[in-house]
Amino acid sequence: MTVPFHSDKHRYVGGNAERIDALDKVTGAAQYVHDMAVPRMLFGRMKLSPHAHARIVRIDTSKAEALPGVRAVLVGSELDTRLGLYMIDKFILARDVVRYQGEAVAAVAAESEDIARRACELIEIDYEPLPAIFDPEVALADGALLVHPDLHTYRYMKGVFFPRAHSNVAHHQKIRKGDVDKGFAEAYRVFEHKFTNPPVAHAPLETHVTIAQYLPGSRAQIWTSAQSPFTVRNLFAVAFGLPHNSIRVQIPYVGGGFGGKAGIHLEPLAWCLSRKAGGRPVKITATREEEINTLPSRQGLKTHIKTGVTRDGKITGLKVQFLWDAGAYADYGVNIGRAAATSGAGPYEVPNCWIDSLVVYTNKVFGTAYRGFGHLEVLWGVERNLDLIARDLGIDPYELRMRNVLRAGALTITGEKVTANHGRPDLCLEKVAQEIGFENRPKEPVDPKKLPLRGKVRGKGVALLQKAPAMPVFTACSAIIKFNEDASVNVLISGVDYGQGTYTMLRQVVAQELSVPLDKVQVVFDCDTATQPYDWQTVASRFTVMGGNACIEAAHDCIAQLKHVAGQVLRAPENELICEDERVFVRHTPEQSLSYREIVLGYTYPNGNSIGGPIVGRGRYIAQGLTHLHPETGQGKAALDWTYGAHGVEIEVDLETGDIEIVHIASAFDVGKVLHEGMCRTQVQGGVIQGLGSALLEGFVFNDKGRMLNPSFVDYKLLTAKDLPRKMSAFFVETPQLDGPYGARGIGEHPMVSVPGAIGNALRDALGIDFHDLPLNSERVYLALKRARTAKA
Amino acid sequence: MEYDVRITVNGERYQARVPASLTLLRMLREVLHLTGTKEGCSIGECGACSVILDGKLVNACMVLAVECDGSVVRTVEGEGAMDKLSDLQQAFVDNHALQCGFCTPGMLMAARELLERKPDPTDDDIIEAMAGQICRCTGYETAIEAVRRVARKGQAGGGK
Known part of the structure; x- marks a missing residue:
């Protein structure tokens, strides 16, 4: 028997295999939150500010509440929780003051989209318009009106960001290298130029959409079109003071993100509506206009x-x-x-x-x-x-x-x-x-x-x-590879593939590392904080490096476990074993071998004695050496x-x-x-x-x-x-x-x-x-x- | 006001009583639970809801369900057969012509309608046919190439 050690049979890295999600996506089978409905689900809608800057003088929700089919109406004064990833500066709904045209001021949950929309129209709000500021240069000037007069009281990531109290500066980043005046003095010529970029829209084809349910005991079930399940969970937990394991965030297929679905967005509002509606799940689907004008953009x-x-x-x-x-x-x-x-x-x-x-x-x-x-x-x-x-x-x-x-x-x-x-x-x-x-x-x-x-x-x-x-310097990622009965594997990882193709790439990496056919590897699409291992966020073009390294380590962990069991059965030291083409071989006597299938859930000797047990590989990666x-x-x-x-x-x-x-x-x-x-x-x-x-x-x-x-x-x-x-x-x-x-x-x-x-x-x-x-x-x-x-x- | 609508979707006959204001898109998604067809803008600009209505490509968000009484509609769920992709679907798979996949059902319908109307389209025909389908991920080139390949094989037709 010849064993093709180091053969090219399962070399996939660098290849061009078809996308792991292609079949679902060309047949319409791919399910997005956009497509989901759960029993007793209500529909949430937001009432938006027509003013860029105004004091909220009065909100009358009585007509909205009286509309048949309306199950909950929320206004900002009921929610004193501020949200934010690095700078915790935003209420779930505007309180006292609106700070941009398009900001959500009130919200409704109703039996249908149409009722919810009508109820929003029936909410009466009196505003006192305030002077507003639209140009960051003007906002920097002495005596400029303050968009956040209470900035000095806000919580934020300290040591990394440096807001300037009683100003409009949320962060001042300094870079100082060498002596710039000396640099100019040495120059043959000195040039000055100015450039501008306008804010722009991310425009994912699937707008932000979330379904949230308040569960008994102040727990949360959330399905959301988001990039980062664990960051949604973490910010949610911090905002509401809940234990992390009382919140479950699930992310199915996502219709594009481009950064706009990183961080946390509509999830808290939908959950608060659900809480007020007696625990019925609430779905909020941003309209295209809200996607552009209410949800955040590029600066x-x-x-x-x-x-x-x-x-x-x-x-x-x-x-x-x-x-x-x-x-x-x-x-x-x-x-x-x-x-x-x-x-x-x-x-x-x-x-x-x-x-x-x-x-x-x-x-x-x-x-x-x-x-x-x-x-x-x-x-x-x-x-x-x-x-x-x-x-x-x-x-x-x-x-x-x-x-x-x-x-x-x-x-x-x-x-x-x-x-x-x-x-x-x-x-x-x-x-x-x-x-x-x-x-x-x-x-x-x-x-x-x-x-x-x-x-x-x-x-x-x-x-x-x-x-x-x-x-952040502590950014980390983890992966789990678990074997199934037929020695196929499921890869659990919590970076989200919202179209960029990372899972397709990771499948190649795992298949190659385990030396199994590509179709034996499934990278699991529904990200779920209750069952999948931690990852920080799917942003920053970091998932190839961090997810790739975590998957390689998890595969190596599987290989070590396979060898550990096989070594006992084959009576060979583990360092003399080779895993290739779904089998474990003894290097110098390759006719001695076991198939993965014989080992992955535990090996059974002819007399019935069994050893080992299900193989679960664990891998992790944390950013190295950042300061x-x-x-x-x-x-x-x-x-x-x-x-x-x-x-x-x-x-x-x-x-x-x-x-x-x-x-x-x-x-x-x-x-x-x-x-x-x-x-x-x-x-x-x-x-x-x-x-x-x-x-x-x-x-x-x-x-x-x-x-x-x-x-x-x-x-x-x-x-x-x-x-x-x-x-x-x-x-x-x-x-x-x-x-x-x-x-x-x-x-x-x-x-x-x-x-x-x-x-x-x-x-x-x-x-x-x-x-x-x-x-x-x-x-x-x-x-x-x-x-x-x-x-x- | 509500009306009875009889409609054939992907070869299956349905009957439903729907409000006059209900769009074909919402009828497909919310009444018939055919969620393959997507909503991207609801004002006929993005093409995510493209379906073939009586042989013509329409934005389903711009058509009322009551207008479709007696009509024949085709959606992504009718493209190809169970466990057998159509040539177009296969070409999209082969060319990585999708990323997030949200615009893909509409793209497939636009391409299918083109190939039925014009089995031997020029590149300009393909671009014209796809121009109403907004895609934020792929940059279109792979989708155009997928349609081109099917057209060049000269065997446009479903997988059925």
Whole structure:
């Protein structure tokens, strides 16, 4: 008998197997909370504020309560619980004051959606409108009205965040490296530039939806469309002072998240409605308008960058102010101001750096995590800034980047030493520049005055990017692998796969580690805090590394247990055993072997004696070596790993309409190791298109009273199949991450980061006009062209 | 006011008494419990509720159930047969043409309607047919490629 030790039979990592969830999703069998109903379920609806800032003078719910079919009406004064992930600043329903238009003020649970909606209409609320503040710069000024006068009394994660009492600053992140004044003094020239990003919508196709039931004994059963079952449970437990094991959070298939379903959202309100309705379960489904205008969005950003450079383009000093438009609550947003500041210089070596990143309250819909976690916003400024400097110095923008890019031996702005295993932004840039023929573009600067009135012109641009997971230092993950009778396994893990494909990748990892066929591995979809092991949150592109490592450890634990039992039966030392192709072999006498099936639930000898027992593998992973950042300097290790990348883009601009068409966008990322070819590629495709949305179309528009003017898909447009680039290409560099699974790093968020910068730079190349504000919609481009043409020399 | 509606969905006949204001989408999901068809915006903008009504693609959120009396409707649940995927479904699986999957039922219906109307579509036809289906995850390319592959095989048709 020959045993194909180390055969390729169960080598799946790097392959392209079909998605684990594909069958359910193409047949309509996939069940989302959106689709769920439970017996005696009521329907919850919210009454929203029409004002951006107002005192609640009177609420009369009597007519709503009298409506037949209404089972509960709630107002803010009944609920004194504040919620928040990092900054605990938001009531479940507004109390006394509303702080943004669209904020929930009251809620109803009724026998049907229609009754609940009608009841909300019948709730009478008198407001006393207050002056409001919409611009973070105005909110910073001395004497500005305070969105949260009681900020100094709020609870928050201390030692990590630094709110400024009696101001609108929810967090001030400082980064201090070297001596920035010295850096400017050494500079050949110093440049100053400003950039802005509007707030934008996540727009998952499934809006936020939750079913919650108050159970006897103040327990909670929650089904929710969320990214992070354990964080929902933890914040819920803390908010209501309940034991964690009295709360059960279950998450079936989720129809997209993009960060907007991280943290906690409608779950507490639905539970409070259920409590008031005598324990009947309550389902709240956000309308699309509520999804955009009531639930949180991506924060807006104002960037002010001052850069000192030598004559040959080496950066000597960088001073940046980031003003984050947190909106009315900074619950999660404070951490964006922290994390994105650590990337505030981009993937470049900056010897002297000073960053003030301020998360500022305003009277607008509040912000939260969104794919990229502030990096798309920050890198829009960073990458445009470099092109502006390159042009003024007469240096090619590619060359300027290569002179400053992070290389092994460099120190990041938070003092982390870059090593040979950090990944290679330079190789990513080289690849995309090559792909779009950046070298061969016409180098003569374009004079917009000389552009024809009609026709199309082309331009090329490049941009670099970087991002590390943003998470607490103690972030941890665990996995359980349990064997079934036929030696198939169920993998229990609590990161949620809401479409990004992680479970498909993890199935490959587990199958390979156990040496079993792919179809023997099921990664279980319904995440359930009552039965599945702990994970912090499914955010930050951290699940590949942390979930991957936890699964590998759990598989190794299974293997050790298999060998332990097999060793007794085969009378061989465990270190002489090999697990391959669903069998345990004795290495030097492979005719001695046992199938997994004979062992996984316990081995039975011919005489009936049994040993072993069901095999359950346990794996865990905790972020290694992270430190809190120094409060005054921001120095420390915040990054589990850095994924670097670059985009190169060729665009065509319609001179008559200002419309931009993407001719080719090439993207490259150093993912360490491609664990699943298809999942990596499709993350890039989807992420690049989402990034193009931010670049070309998306952004909220408010009127002067702070009312959002585009909270629907009629007025808030997303890219469609008609808007695709003519060509897209994705490339992967593989510099192994030493502590990543098979050397891998995360790739979930990165594809959308720096897409706007690349387009903005290409636009400059095409038109000779610099853009500082997003989005680069045809209106903005058209008006800029018009201005440039009519401007006096 | 309530009305009797007789409707054939995926080859099965149903009869229900429904309020005049009930949309076809809510009838499918809440009365017939066919939850494969999704609601993404409820104002006819996102295409998540696309179904084939008497051979034409419609947003089920924009059609009243009472308008469908005597009609034949096809939804994702009728695409393919039990344990046998249709060619389109298989192509979506093969091309990773879905991520969160919430827009997938509508995408499949839009693609199916196109292939029945035009078994040999050009790329522009495919893009035009898919342009009403919003997807936030995939960036569309994989779905377009899936439809293209089925069209090129020239054997558009359900798995039944």
